[in-house]
Amino acid sequence: MTTSPEPTNTSSVRTGHLGEKPVHRIGFGAMQLAGPGVFGPPSDPERARTVLRRAIELGVDHVDTAQFYGPDVVNDLIREALHPYPEGLRLVTKVGAYRDEQGGWLPAGRPEQLKAAVEDNLRGLGVERMDLVNLRRYERDAPGADAAPLEDQLGALAELREEGKLDLIGVSSVHLDTVRTAIETVGIGQVQNPYSLLDRSDDDVLALCREHGVAYVPYFPLGSAFSGGPAALAADPHVAGVAERHGASATQVALAWLLARYDNLLLIPGTSSVAHLEENMAVLDVALDADDLAELEKVEPRPVGH
Numbered sequence: 575m576t577t578s579p580e581p582t583n584t585s586s587v588r589t590g591h592l593g594e595k596p597v598h599r600i601g602f603g604a605m606q607l608a609g610p611g612v613f614g615p616p617s618d619p620e621r622a623r624t625v626l627r628r629a630i631e632l633g634v635d636h637v638d639t640a641q642f643y644g645p646d647v648v649n650d651l652i653r654e655a656l657h658p659y660p661e662g663l664r665l666v667t668k669v670g671a672y673r674d675e676q677g678g679w680l681p682a683g684r685p686e687q688l689k690a691a692v693e694d695n696l697r698g699l700g701v702e703r704m705d706l707v708n709l710r711r712y713e714r715d716a717p718g719a720d721a722a723p724l725e726d727q728l729g730a731l732a733e734l735r736e737e738g739k740l741d742l743i744g745v746s747s748v749h750l751d752t753v754r755t756a757i758e759t760v761g762i763g764q765v766q767n768p769y770s771l772l773d774r775s776d777d778d779v780l781a782l783c784r785e786h787g788v789a790y791v792p793y794f795p796l797g798s799a800f801s802g803g804p805a806a807l808a809a810d811p812h813v814a815g816v817a818e819r820h821g822a823s824a825t826q827v828a829l830a831w832l833l834a835r836y837d838n839l840l841l842i843p844g845t846s847s848v849a850h851l852e853e854n855m856a857v858l859d860v861a862l863d864a865d866d867l868a869e870l871e872k873v874e875p876r877p878v879g880h
């Protein structure tokens with residue numbers, strides 16, 4: 575495992591790892607494949623399946639999903655498009671939430687709910703074992719809403735690991751103390767938190783992952799579609815300047831900046847478009863230098879989220 579105590583420019587490193595298993599540093603976040611608001615089916619399911627197949631053709635070997643995307647819609651699309659899965663494809667899901675009939679996102683973090691949700695994912699995806707299951711907590715979105723103590727939640731996932739239902743445990747939407755506890759108790763394969771050029775508030779968690787060699791997987795890497803992140807990046811003069819210098823797009827610059835933060839930072843940009851997918855996969859060819867990184871430090875942070 576390669577770890578670096580201090581940030582160095584790691585934008586051109588092509589392979590990271592989940593646990594001991596190598597993965598391409600650019601994976602695919604499947605959330606955008608559901609209908610509007612990540613609720614119900616997309617208007618053109620075949621288009622969504624085409625995006626998934628193209629991702630695999632382009633070298634994606636890490637797909638991030640959840641049963642509560644849709645619900646069930648995204649896992650069904652993945653199974654329909656990709657099953658039987660190519661050798662080495664890592665399927666990563668998250669448990670700890672459910673959707674109400676209006677599409678609201680609610681906590682479902684009691685141990686028995688977590689175990690049932692893992693079974694739902696196994697069934698929906700048509701696999702016997704998940705490569706990684708993230709415990710999706712509510713401590714950042716709605717402090718106090720988590721319905722069970724962290725230790726009990728992690729214990730439930732550790733039991734499923736013992737039973738062979740999952741390889742690795744991850745934690746998502748969590749603060750530093752939770753990450754530390756998870757590393758020290760059950761051991762984790764990734765942290766999945768919101769982080770981007772527009773929201774750098776998770777630098778302390780990223781540093782802890784770097785220290786332990788744990789994969790850091792930023793969600794909302796483009797600042798979140800829910801709050802206009804991609805458009806805000808395109809409108810930022812610092813991002814636009816660096817993009818022009820490289821003949822790249824604003825989104826490519828934002829993703830390359832993330833890759834430069836840590837050699838085991840794995841991207842899962844979400845898109846429902848083949849053209850955007852192809853653009854995102856080309857990011858490893860955008861080599862930012864020290865001047866670019868200094869310029870991007872000037873980007874004004876802005877609130878992101880649902």
Ligand SMILES: NC(=O)c1ccc[n+]([C@@H]2O[C@H](COP(=O)([O-])OP(=O)(O)OC[C@H]3O[C@@H](n4cnc5c(N)ncnc54)[C@H](OP(=O)(O)O)[C@@H]3O)[C@@H](O)[C@H]2O)c1
Pocket residue numbers: 602603604605606638639668710746747766767792793794795796797798799800803804825826842843844845846847849850851853854
């Ligand atoms: N753990 C959690 O709680 C959690 C929460 C949220 C997300 N996630 C995961 O993280 C993944 C990434 O997050 P996200 O999808 O919400 O990211 P994001 O930062 O919101 O970016 C997605 C948005 O960017 C657009 N986009 C993508 N590539 C683009 C490009 N090359 N040019 C212009 N626009 C582009 C997409 O639109 P188009 O579809 O038009 O390309 C979409 O609107 C999700 O897919 C999901 O798997 C996890």
